[in-house]
C-alpha cells in the first residue's frame with residue numbers, strides 16, 4: 001500500500017463496477033441491467049483483467065432491487081459465465097431499510113466480498129444514504145459471520161474516522177475504497193487522494209473510485225501509490241469526452257496503464273491472496 | 282401509491298425497451314432507477330416532499 005510497493009511491482013486488483021443502481025439504460029444504452037447482461041459484461045471484464053466484479057441487482061424494468069432472490073439471479077448468472085472472478089455484492093441502498101440492505105449477503109453461495117458504506121451520502125435535495133453506525137455494525141457482523149470480506153466504502157475524508165472505529169474488528173488486511181466525486185464524496189484532486197492515503201494504516205490495502213472524468217486520473221494515481229483501482233459504468237459512462245464507454249473498455253484501459261506502469265494485473269487467485277478473501281469457487 | 286405524474290412506457294418516441302420503464306410526464310423523460318423509488322413511494326419516500334420536479338411543478342417552495 002505504498003510507493004515502495006509500486007516500485008516493487010506489486011500486482012494491482014482491478015474491480016469492475018458493472019451496473020450500479022443509480023442510472024440505467026435511460027442514461028447509457030449498453031449499461032447491463034438483467035442477470036444475462038450483467039453476466040456477459042462480467043465475462044468480458046474478466047478476460048480484460050478484472051479480478052473482482054461489484055454487483056447490484058435490479059427489477060426487470062431496471063429499478064433497484066435488494067432481495068436475496070434478485071441477487072441470487074445475478075450471482076448465479078455471473079458465476080456460470082466467468083471462470084474465477086471474485087463476486088462482490090453491494091450492500092449500499094439510498095433510503096432502503098436496513099433489513100433489505102443485508103439481503104445481498106444471504107445468497108447461496110454467499111458473495112466472497114461485499115461493500116460496507118462508512119457513513120452518510122447525500123443525493124439530490126432530500127435523498128440521503130444514512131449509513132448509521134448501527135447499520136454499519138449490523139452489516140459488518142453479518143459479513144464476519146458469513147466469512148465475507150468487507151470493502152469499506154470511504155465516501156469522504158471524515159469516513160476515515162468511521163473506518164478506524166472498526167479497524168480492530170477487521171480481518172487482515174483492512175481494505176478501504178477511497179471515493180472521489182461531487183457532493184458529499186471526497187473532493188476529487190490528486191492532493192486529496194495523497195492526503196487520504198497518507199492517513200491509512202501501513203498494513204491496509206486501498207482501492208480508488210473517481211466518478212466521471214476523475215476515474216482515469218485518480219485510478220492512475222492509485223497505481224503509483226501502490227493502491228488498487230475500480231472502474232466501470234457504475235462510476236463513469238465515458239471512455240473519453242463525448243465517447244460512451246463499455247465496462248470492458250474501461251477495464252482494458254486500466255489494465256494497459258497498470259502494465260505500462262509496471263504493476264502486473266492480479267488474477268482473481270492473486271487478488272484473494274492479497275486481500276484475504278475466502279474462495280467460493 | 283405512486284406519483285400522479287408517473288407512467289410506465291416502453292418508448293419515449295426515440296428509444297424502445299422490452300419492459301416498460303418509469304416515465305415522468307412532467308419532464309417527458311424516463312426516470313433514473315434510484316429516483317423511481319420516490320415516484321413509487323417506496324421506503325417512505327414521497328413525491329410531494331422528496332421530488333424536486335414534483336415540487337417545482339406544483340409551485341411549492343422548500344420551506345412550505
Ligand code: SF4
Pocket residue numbers: 284285286287288304305306307308312316319320328332333334335
Ligand atoms: S420524477 Fe417526480 S414528478 Fe416525475 S413522476 Fe417521479 S415523483 Fe413524479
